[in-house]
Amino acid sequence: MTSSISNISRGDIVELKSLHSPPQLVKNVLTATLALLGDSPKSASDWGFVRKALGKFGQDSVLQRISNCVPENIPVEAKKFAKSQVADANVDEATKVSKCVASLLGWVNCMLADVEQDEKPKKI
Secondary structure, three states, X not given: OHHHHHOOOHHHHHHHHOOOOOOHHHXXXXXXXXXXXXXXXXXXXXXXXXXXXXXXXXXXXXXXXXXXXXXXXXXXXXXXXXXXXXXXXXXXXXXXXXXXXXXXXXXXXXXXXHHHHHHOOOOO
16 A cells, blocks of 8 residues: 555645645545544644645655554544545545545555454454
């Protein structure tokens, strides 16, 4: 999954940041992304906050945060919230909107693959 994320350029992020009224799919995918990266659901749901997050550089940039993300450290509650944001989203639909959004959705889905594992009873 990191390969699809590595195809996202800074220009792709700038393009998303420039959207003043993005499609709901874009909002939902970015909300889920930021929630998985540790931002509160309330903050991640605010488009103004999302745009500020997309504008950060260096260690605080969204792409760097994704690169540094350790799936095992994502709280189950963040995963559940993110899952609720992208429950109806699919990669084909996202690709029609933006290849960047499709790549981010793929990353989100990869991170959420653990949700079912976390919820299954562990065999002893």
